[in-house]
Amino acid sequence: MALSVRYWGTRGSIPTPTPDMARYGGNTSCVELTLSDGSQMILDAGTGIRGVGLAATGQTTPVHVLLTHLHLDHIQGLMFFAPLFAPGRDVRIYGPPALGAPLLNRLGRYISAPLAPVEIHELPAEVTFEEASDGGWDVGPARVQAAFVNHRGPTLGYRITDGDATVAYLPDHEPALGQRLDGASGEWISGHGLAKDADLLIHDAQYSDSEYSQHVGWGHSGIADTIAFARLTGARRLALFHHDPLHDDAALDALGEEAAAAAGDQFEEIALAREQQTATLAT
């Protein structure tokens, strides 16, 4: 029995469909989890989700889509996600609560004229929109927990536990904003509870450390802070995620080497996530 992970989009901010970005991938955030009972869960709906939908053509099982937040690089693919256009298909979309409007209405600002050719109420699938609750919920054999984390606008991180395997997903996260992580207690670090002792932590690492100094407060992390956060949470494996659109493959190779050198043997594995890469966790 296993929980498997496939990266369909690892890029942050905007798609980068150019040859020099192809190895790490140009699609924006999307990660597919296949739970131990075969249930499908999709983390974020960046442009990568288009591939998930095309690969699952003909399936009829429920699809669970967990959105961390509604920035365009995390929802842009929804309009091109085939299950939403399959009549009667059970698609459950979860996202952050926010003051002022329910999730349906906020997503409807994108899936509506003039930005889209269809209205959100016209989607042929049986779509439900649920705001993530504090207490968590079950999807098949997995327990999902969500909590707000430090990013611009209402943004969730997720913790998914299936048997003995735990994946933490915090693709847009700046836990070091306004504080030094070293010396801070976990209680006072954004996202700490979600990531604690995770078998796999998928975490924002958009910037090199020198770039981060120019982007403090933008809601993303530099490599050193990501490594510090992962170490403080006790994560076993660290996947660096949400690659900057200005970083081509060569730049990401260099960043990966820098991260591996800085991390030493603190983790069982540290690597930059690549599109179509898979990982398997025993449950």
Add this chain to the structure above:
Amino acid sequence: MTQAVELILARNLLSAVELAAFIIDTDGTVVFFNDSAGALIGRRFEEVGPLDQEQWSSEFGPFDEFGQLMPTDSLPLSVALREGLPANGRFSVRLEEGDLVPVEVSALPLVTANGFQGAIVVFWRAAE
């Protein structure tokens, strides 16, 4: 347990400002006060740590003008926080050496889509 992200951000902000301030959580526990608040009451947060409402009251107040401990749940401040509205008040706190000092207090409740997450409370010495 990780604190609500609003409280974490508030703590990071208050750590960097000169205005004396503390943070209470949904239970009314003082989960942080900054160095300026510490300077006013004569104790640093690192020495004191989190204090529930009862501990805070017995250590620091609030006291009325006659030096009598005021019931915190009846303070306009507490009532307003429960209702999710900003509030102002005036009472006295006890310094480390035992003196009572009148302070003005303003509370800013942190109400989010998930409800009341706590409050930022700022205070300063009141004019005699």
